[in-house]
Amino acid sequence: MSYLHLPSINLADFSKGTISLWFRFSNDSVGKAREYAANYQPPDFGDSATGPDIFKATIPLLTFGRKVMAHTYGFVSHAWPFPTGGIGTYTAESVIKADSPCEPSHLGLTVPTGHDDQTTVALRMVFQSETRARVQGLLTEASDIHWKQDPPDSGLYQQYTVIKDISYVKTAMPETFEINPKFEVSADKWHHLLVSFDFSTPVDVVAIKGSQSDNVERDTINSTCKLWYAFDDENKNGKDNMGDSWGFHGPNDVIPITAIEAAISYTSPPISNDSSGGPTVTGELYDTEYHWAASPIPMSGGPVGLPASADYVSTIYHVEMGELQFFAGLVIDTGDQQKRRAFVDANGKPVKPADTEKALGRRPDILLHGTSNWKQGKNTGTTGLTRNEAGEDVVIDAGQFQHTGLIKKYTPDPALSETETA
Amino acid sequence: MALEDDLGLDYLTKLVNVQWESGLAVEFFDNDGPPEEPVTA
Numbered sequence: 326m327s328y329l330h331l332p333s334i335n336l337a338d339f340s341k342g343t344i345s346l347w348f349r350f351s352n353d354s355v356g357k358a359r360e361y362a363a364n365y366q367p368p369d370f371g372d373s374a375t376g377p378d379i380f381k382a383t384i385p386l387l388t389f390g391r392k393v394m395a396h397t398y399g400f401v402s403h404a405w406p407f408p409t410g411g412i413g414t415y416t417a418e419s420v421i422k423a424d425s426p427c428e429p430s431h432l433g434l435t436v437p438t439g440h441d442d443q444t445t446v447a448l449r450m451v452f453q454s455e456t457r458a459r460v461q462g463l464l465t466e467a468s469d470i471h472w473k474q475d476p477p478d479s480g481l482y483q484q485y486t487v488i489k490d491i492s493y494v495k496t497a498m499p500e501t502f503e504i505n506p507k508f509e510v511s512a513d514k515w516h517h518l519l520v521s522f523d524f525s526t527p528v529d530v531v532a533i534k535g536s537q538s539d540n541v542e543r544d545t546i547n548s549t550c551k552l553w554y555a556f557d558d559e560n561k562n563g564k565d566n567m568g569d570s571w572g573f574h575g576p577n578d579v580i581p582i583t584a585i586e587a588a589i590s591y592t593s594p595p596i597s598n599d600s601s602g603g604p605t606v607t608g609e610l611y612d613t614e615y616h617w618a619a620s621p622i623p624m625s626g627g628p629v630g631l632p633a634s635a636d637y638v639s640t641i642y643h644v645e646m647g648e649l650q651f652f653a654g655l656v657i658d659t660g661d662q663q664k665r666r667a668f669v670d671a672n673g674k675p676v677k678p679a680d681t682e683k684a685l686g687r688r689p690d691i692l693l694h695g696t697s698n699w700k701q702g703k704n705t706g707t708t709g710l711t712r713n714e715a716g717e718d719v720v721i722d723a724g725q726f727q728h729t730g731l732i733k734k735y736t737p738d739p740a741l742s743e744t745e746t747a
Numbered sequence: 748m749a750l751e752d753d754l755g756l757d758y759l760t761k762l763v764n765v766q767w768e769s770g771l772a773v774e775f776f777d778n779d780g781p782p783e784e785p786v787t788a
Contacts, residue, residue, distance in 0.1 A: 327775045347772070357777060632775055643780060647772035675771060696770035731781055735772040 327730030376425030488608035587615035673741030702726030
């Protein structure tokens, strides 16, 4: 198995960025990723508590950033004495059982597993932050259940359930953006992905009870972030092309995944009734709110891997790649054909990085250009090669990728089919 | 200037002192892929 691994990149955390990558894959790799998913066992922390799935049905292409940890919650059983004798139990008090890693920020492909709605190979783009949202009104539990005679000394018992807001369970993972479009990505041909994002806006969602609006979800979302991407030189946006993180507003508006849950929970969570006339409920019942303080992607000092860094080698599959350009801090609108032409020319072929640099006015922070550099892991972006005052180029050793296994020259060079050029 | 315009970072990468191989793309393998080619002196 082979991969490139940069252990610790000297690149500041960023909220905005642009990535350009050429790739292709085979149906053989899809079959192996499906087989891996079928046999996947998430980490087990007891009490039915499991950690996040990592690359369960994914063919990774690029991973980046420091490791981010998620809480895994378990539940504790409590005794519930009945007034007529006997003891029942209920579960309450969510407690952190363990911390385990989240999926890294990555570009990849998700494959159909037969257990979900996904029927074709599709893009998957994940951008993982380190910051949890502040939420309320998303989840409650019974923190206490007791019986009380009502009226007093009547021998008639009412059940009292004290409700506690445990919405924090929904933020076990620091917030993440997940872009999982519906369109199919075909095997055995070159593809180009150009993605740009701006996650610098704090996201707030506040429930609107009793709204008569025909789009309550949109109305509850007070602010969004932005993402643009083009696939095979075709600009993509809107609900179907953004997937789980689409922000219900404009075509390029995105919000973290828990914000989506808050937006569709615009009424308070229901309290279950019992069969004897319903509980008397006291405690914390809040209207849904969600607040995420925009935090950058944790990049500085983290690894970068192609197709994945050393922690994820068990999910590396046979893929072909070329011409990676990674810009931190740069935002482009992929709907602007002139911007796309900085990466894909009118004939559907890669633009020389020197010409991209001229078009955008800056060098990429990570650049893997040309077969030789890919094979050797030579990064000629700003983190791998600097130009000194004398105009000489100086290699930055710490910015080079370590190469493991056979990385082989592939032909033909990247190109979109001739009919797909604009 | 003309040389830089022509060669750009293609030229710069040659300065990194690697054995040059033309082309733009590579392939990565999983565990079923071929073994790493022996390095010859």
